[in-house]
Amino acid sequence: MEIRHLRCFLAVAEELHFARAAERLHVDQSPLSRTIKELEEELGARLFVRTTRSTQLTRAGRLFLEHVPRVFAALEQARDSVKSATNGFHGxxxxxxxxxxxxxxxxxxxxxxxxxxxxxxxxxxxxxxxxxxxxxxxxxxxxxxxxxxxxxxGIVVTPAWQDELMVAVPARHPVLAFKQIPLEEVLHYPLVLGDPAVCEGHARQVDRFLRKLEPEPLIAQRVSTFDVMMTLVSAGLALGLAGAAHIASSRESGVVARRLAGTPPMLTTYxxxxxxxxxxxxxxxxxxxxxxxxxxxxxxxxxxxxx
Known part of the structure; x- marks a missing residue:
């Protein structure tokens, strides 16, 4: 089994389309198909079910896909270690x-x-x-x-630091009349929050805080990055809830950070x-x-x- 076999498998597994995978690898489709066949023969299992309409991973293919990215990650780390040593680092x-x-x-x-x-x-x-x-x-x-x-x-989890949960507010928004915004005022407006599928821990901590509130908040959108959150806030579409450091690092000029009234809720990084x-x-x-x-x-x- 060679690296080219793994590279071809990964491309087809991610694209689920031989023509697109061949284009991505800058090879013809026929050599790509032969490479996948060689890999399947070596493994003794079919990795793909291919019809005129679709390409799907078999169960063996899905299992193999769990391991292949780690092989490339290990190779990348080995390359980085050599570069690190070449640059004078000893660890x-x-x-x-x-x-x-x-x-x-x-x-x-x-x-x-x-x-x-x-x-x-x-x-x-x-x-x-x-x-x-x-x-x-x-x-x-x-x-x-x-x-x-x-x-x-098998994993030890310990608190590393905390950051205050704050409100990201569009410039010239009515709640800016408050130096510290009462929670009941925040709940009058739609919120943009992090997507649990991408930032699970952050979303879970914010949601735990929001579940204590009544009435139930109106969540306008879930987003994958804080940059998109701040873009929506800057556009005046919603208020955002994020750590103070996330709001402070925003490149959007139309976003103002405001503290919540009362004891500030804290987000924990582990x-x-x-x-x-x-x-x-x-x-x-x-x-x-x-x-x-x-x-x-x-x-x-x-x-x-x-x-």
Whole structure:
């Protein structure tokens, strides 16, 4: 079995169309069909059911598809490790980011890693949560950040940092009359929220907060990215609910961040890692995560203290 076999299989499995897969790979359709036949003969199983109207994965094909992307991920990481060593690094931490995490502490954390461990390269990988969890089990990642509280057996989940849930408001919106917006005012307007299929943990935490409210909120749309959320808010179509860091990083000029009245609800980002004893590099990284969060809490306490 060669890499070309896997590359061809992946293209057909994703396109479910031999002609489109051949075009994507810049090959003729006949050589592509021969390559898939070679792979099926080696595996001793049909991977596709092909008719004049459609191409579908067989059960064996679906099972094979679960493994092939991890092969390419491992190859990519091997290539990155060589590049890292060539660039003078003596180690690498592979950190996965998933689930709409709030990025408020990430820049300071990476700066600390660069300052304290300049010989260690920190490589960030943006992946869906399910892929992060599987990658942690398969040793494709050393650790990851998510907003999901439970990652199943074999994964340790610990709070990393918190970020205030705030309201993203269109410029010149009536609720801007409030410096801190009462919840009952928020519920007068349609909301745009994160899509649970893409940012499951973030959506779950926001939904848990909204379930406590009456009347039930009017959710105008669920979106996959915070950029799209802020675009809809800027257009005046809805109010958005997101972490303060997400709103602050928005490129939309017509969006204003407002705090909610009363005790501010907080969104939690979690650190995920395998249950086994961490390496020295990873242990130092975990310590820095705790330090960054405690340092921020200390600063917040000083800011909140009377002068």
């Amino acid at each position: 690498q931490l592979r950190i996965a980011l998933s689930d709409g995490i709030t990025p408020s502490r990430l820049p300071a954390l990476l700066a600390q890693c660069r300052k304290k461990d300049p010989e260690v390269e920190v490589r960030l990988c943006e992946v869906p949560l399910a892929q992060q969890i599987k990658g942690l089990h398969d040793d494709l990642y050393d650790a990851g950040f998510s907003m999901a509280e439970d990652a199943g057996d 650190l995920l890692r395998r249950t086994e004893e961490p390496s020295e590099m990873l242990a130092r990284f975990i310590e820095r995560v705790a330090f960054i969060d405690s340092e921020d809490d200390h600063g917040a306490a000083e800011d909140a203290s009377p002068t």
